[in-house]
Amino acid sequence: MLKGRHLIDPMDFSLDEFEEIFQLANQIIECPQEFSHLCQGKLLATLFYEPSTRTRFSFEAAMLRLGGSVLGFSEPNSSSVAKGESVADTIRTVACYADIAVMRHPKEGAPKVASIYSTIPVINAGDGGHHHPTQTLTDLLTIKSIKNSLENHVIGICGDLKFGRTVHSLIKALSRYKNNKFVLISPKELKIPEYIKKEILQKNNIDFIESETMEEVMDKIDILYMTRIQRERFFSEEEYLRLKDSYILDVDKMKKAKEDMIVLHPLPRVNEIAYEVDEDHRACYFDQAKYGMYVRMALIAKLLGVR
Ligand code: CP
Numbered sequence: 001m002l003k004g005r006h007l008i009d010p011m012d013f014s015l016d017e018f019e020e021i022f023q024l025a026n027q028i029i030e031c032p033q034e035f036s037h038l039c040q041g042k043l044l045a046t047l048f049y050e051p052s053t054r055t056r057f058s059f060e061a062a063m064l065r066l067g068g069s070v071l072g073f074s075e076p077n078s079s080s081v082a083k084g085e086s087v088a089d090t091i092r093t094v095a096c097y098a099d100i101a102v103m104r105h106p107k108e109g110a111p112k113v114a115s116i117y118s119t120i121p122v123i124n125a126g127d128g129g130h131h132h133p134t135q136t137l138t139d140l141l142t143i144k145s146i147k148n149s150l151e152n153h154v155i156g157i158c159g160d161l162k163f164g165r166t167v168h169s170l171i172k173a174l175s176r177y178k179n180n181k182f183v184l185i186s187p188k189e190l191k192i193p194e195y196i197k198k199e200i201l202q203k204n205n206i207d208f209i210e211s212e213t214m215e216e217v218m219d220k221i222d223i224l225y226m227t228r229i230q231r232e233r234f235f236s237e238e239e240y241l242r243l244k245d246s247y248i249l250d251v252d253k254m255k256k257a258k259e260d261m262i263v264l265h266p267l268p269r270v271n272e273i274a275y276e277v278d279e280d281h282r283a284c285y286f287d288q289a290k291y292g293m294y295v296r297m298a299l300i301a302k303l304l305g306v307r
Contacts, residue, residue, distance in 0.1 A: 003305030006115040008124045010133045010173045018173075022141050024298035025291075032065065035297065038306050039068030045098035046072030047090065047114075048125070049081070049105045054267060054289055055125045055134065059102050062296040071098065088117040095120045100304055103127075121303040129163040129233055135266050136169040137299060138292035143223060145291065146262055146284060151178040154220055158185040158247050159227035159272060161192040166266040167227055171196055175206050182208040183217045187246045189239070190229070214247055218256040224249070226265040226272050226285075250274040254282065264288050 002017055013021075028035050044063040048056050052074070060070045073079045081090065087105070091114040094101055101118065103111045104125040111124035126132040144150050155174060161167050161184055171192070174180045182201065184192050191210065201208050211217045218224075226249055234240040248271055249263065265273060265285040277283050 002302040004121060005303060006118070006122045006124075007133050007299065007303070008112050008115055008122070009131050010136045010169045012133070015176055018137070018140065021137060021295060021298045021302055022144060024301060025141055025294045026145075028297050029294050035066060035301070037067040038301055039063060039066035039304065042066075042068040042100070042304055042306070043098040044068060044070045044072075044300065045094045045101040046070060046074070046125075047076075047094065047101060047103045048072070048074045049076045049103070049110070050126070052104055052125065054292060055102075055104060055132075058289070058293040059123075059125070059134075059296050059300075061293050062300055065293075066297055066300060068300075072102075087114050090114075091118045091122065100300060123299070123303070126165055128165065129168075130165055131169045131172075132165040132266070133169055134296060134299065135166045135292070136173045137295045138288060139166070139170050139225070139264060139266070140173060141295045142264060142284060142288040142291045143262075146287070147223070150174065151180065153222045154181045154183060156183040156185060156217060156221035156224045157227070158214060158224065158249075160190045160229045160233070161186040161227075162190040163230050163233035164227045167192070167225070168196055170225065172200055175200050175204050180206065182206065183221055184208055184210045185212070185214055185217065185247065186210075187212060187243055189243060190246075214249070214253055215256065218253055219258065221257065221261055224257070224261060224263045226263060226269070228265075228268065228270050228272060245271055247272055248274060249277055251276050251280070254280055257282070 063070050087110050095118050100121045102123045102125045103114050105127050108128040108130035111127050115122040157167050229244045231240050262282050262284045
């Protein structure tokens with residue numbers, strides 16, 4: 001039963017509950033007009049303490065396409081956050097007006113704090129370098145739709161594996177499905193955190209290798225998940241400038257990849273995928289952005305318990 005629940009961490013839902021959401025998302029994709037009044041009279045609050053295009057717009061589009069309404073801020077200084085209001089007081093107040101809330105925050109754990117004080121469902125839309133569970137739902141629905149299964153894949157994850165919240169959530173989620181293996185590609189400064197290796201990969205006997213180059217592993221990968229080197233997570237601009245172009249996926253590298261490999265990216269991209277790759281049939285990152293809206297439609301409907 002998903003009604004009334006929060007989504008803070010990808011482990012908050014069981015695999016059966018993920019499946020329930022994917023099934024509804026697929027029904028919406030097949031016949032969106034049947035769902036266009038599902039959330040009539042319901043209000044979604046979007047509380048974005050950090051910039052966003054896809055997550056905020058796809059949540060807003062999702063609620064509007066379900067017949068509901070949206071309020072919120074994309075710039076916290078336009079709200080009483082600028083006067084020093086706490087996350088706890090903000091969510092208590094928002095819960096007086098809205099039926100469900102989505103929060104993005106630069107501090108790890110802020111949406112969790114909100115969920116403790118909230119009387120309405122809270123969805124984590126990304127907290128610092130920690131988690132981004134609705135990006136994970138997006139990624140899983142994309143993989144399932146294109147590859148027909150969430151099992152038996154070699155998943156290459158490339159870029160900022162240290163600070164990348166989409167990466168941490170995706171590894172956590174895909175490790176729960178059978179026989180997935182990981183190829184983790186990053187500079188040594190941006191390697192996957194030890195806690196992910198120990199508590200998720202090693203603890204569950206998941207096969208993984210680490211590499212500092214793309215070229216030597218391209219031919220092994222079924223799903224290549226590219227990520228941006230995130231300027232905003234660096235303490236030193238000099239360090240960012242040194243690492244920012246560590247990996248650039250281009251047509252030459254795509255020639256080394258399997259013919260049925262798919263390329264995903266949570267976006268935004270900066271330099272890490274050359275625009276020429278967009279024309280390749282294996283480039284699926286804009287399809288992925290669209291699946292994000294459908295899976296968020298399904299998630300909103302499930303958490304609100306509307307039928
Ligand atoms: N993928 C993602 O979270 O994109 P935005 O930062 O644009 O929301």
